[in-house]
Amino acid sequence: MMNIDEIQVAEETLNSAVPKGPIHEKWDQHRFEMKLVSPANRRKFTIIVVGSGLAGASAAASLGEMGYNVHCFFYQDSARRAHSVAAQGGINAAKNYRNDGDSIFRLFYDTVKGGDYRSREANVYRLAQVSNAIIDQCVAQGVPFAREYGGLLANRSFGGAQVSRTFYARGQTGQQLLLGAYQALQRQAHAGTVKLYPRTEMLDLIIINGRAQGIVTRNMVTGELKTYLGDAVVLATGGYGNAYFLSTNAKGSNATAIWRAYKRGAYFANPCFVQIHPTCIPPSGEHQSKLTLMSESLRNDGRIWVPRRAGDTRPPNEIPEEERYYYLEEKYPSFGNLVPRDVASRNAKAVVDAGHGVGELRNGVYLDFKDAIQRLGKEVIKDRYGNLFDMYTSITGEDPYETPMRIYPAVHYTMGGLWVDYNLMSNIPGLFVIGEANFSDHGANRLGASALMQGLADGYFILPYTLANYLAQAGPGDAEMSHSAVKDAQLFVQDKIDKLLSVNGKRSVLHFHRELGKVLWDFVGMARNDEGLRHALKRIPEIRAEFWEDVRVPGSAADLNQSLELAGRVADFLELGELLALDALYRTESCGAHFREESQTEEGEALRDDENFSFVSAWEFTGDDQTPRLHKEPLVFEYVKLSQRSYK
16 A cells, blocks of 8 residues: 655656757757667667557657558557547647737647646647647648638637637547558558557566567457567557546556556656546446547537526526526636636536536536527538537437537546656656657646647657667667566566456456546545545555455456456556555645645635646656655746636
């Protein structure tokens, strides 16, 4: 059991490897100063990429195009089924097509502010810099972005910004962007520079002579365990939101790759920064297995409200205008319904907790398109959001053209992840982490449409430079299958599988996952406090002990066994959940999505403690059931001055 009183804080601060110089020159100067691998030498290097979403597919395709020998692993049957397809609303870039005052600096400013000043300035500025190139790249690939009547790419607004900078393809932007990266990946697979390994799951990281040089995998169809060695490993495996059981993530999304890397020595940064998305379809019952996201883009034209009178059970269309509480518009006149996600989510929770919830279970708020339909016409709304409306109708049986949608916040994205420096390399040399799997550029709260931007920026435009810089200096790896580290990792994986199958208890894996999720949602969810977090830190180890005493995993390891797959992932969630709660207890300030009830303004907004918590928390594994060691990376804000966030 982890104990906050036993936390050891490392004396040395983490080196972020941020280049010197003015922020707008750092990346260009760094690119020039980095070492290169010549085209003729690239085929001598083998790169292992784990994950085929936007970050993984773009990285593998780019590295293959450059001539490296790439192995790309993913657990889906096709790379195009990665969870990135689920992203709906859009991708940000600072092209200023609307001529409404956008710029690279404004995108940088909005992202730092939106993350509540808990991100690394240099990384965020670089993200804004390369954002425009992402759009050009995707258009060249044929991604069908929406266009204005004259043919120019269209933009719409998103939460946390007062300009329109979000490029979109109706409500399926993630799918279209992934298809662009997928076709680039398939081109390299056909050319022979990338080898694809579908239905293959990474179960351990191999470190030889201090550098990451391989992985142990399980073929999910045959059950075969196999080891692959290379000169560097890239993890692009997404976030850990499914630790909460109910989330908007695909059921297969998991944290096993980054968690096993953490247990091999990679630092895990800011695990308590978990984003709750404000526009999800509310749960309909106790036995629901996942939640469905309604795109944040709907907040452009939909108005959010609840009945002013608590306990009002009238149908929404029978509640007159003067009895409707448009709480975001009243509290935040400058941004209205387009406040950032953390602000919108906390306010939805507040009105539901106060008895104003709507729907049969009183667990939602309304997202109403009546005014937009009257103003613009049904066909315009249908053109913008038609597929989202159809999806909502098929799930709820309600017609959002006629009656307001019901929405409520749900776990969606994780800003925490493995710690990386400016070069996207973890503290383990040769282990690079990109996309949602790293602790990202989003600080304590991600602005809408920035996940796709970060994933593609990392894969297309950053990793190809920084990985080459590492390889040029480190040279080819010296890994051999006979090395003791390889055998240790293989033995660890086999032992864990054998242990899961041998318990032969009475309760299902889902039972324990649901138990963990309820503890995390109730005590480490939208609002956290000292008492609740201490309860979570006591209860999670109890659930974990019960899991290893009474879980039932049917079948064998020698063939397709989805119960075994899930059991391994939930076992990791049961450990990760405890670290998440410990990080939340240690950080006694409120910032972004991390809201400590003890730290709020008189108006109920998040109150940061910059004097004591302006740093990245990076946790080092010290042993099973041991309290991890804390490493800190100080955050300095030279270009976006620290201030209390306000969207009023």
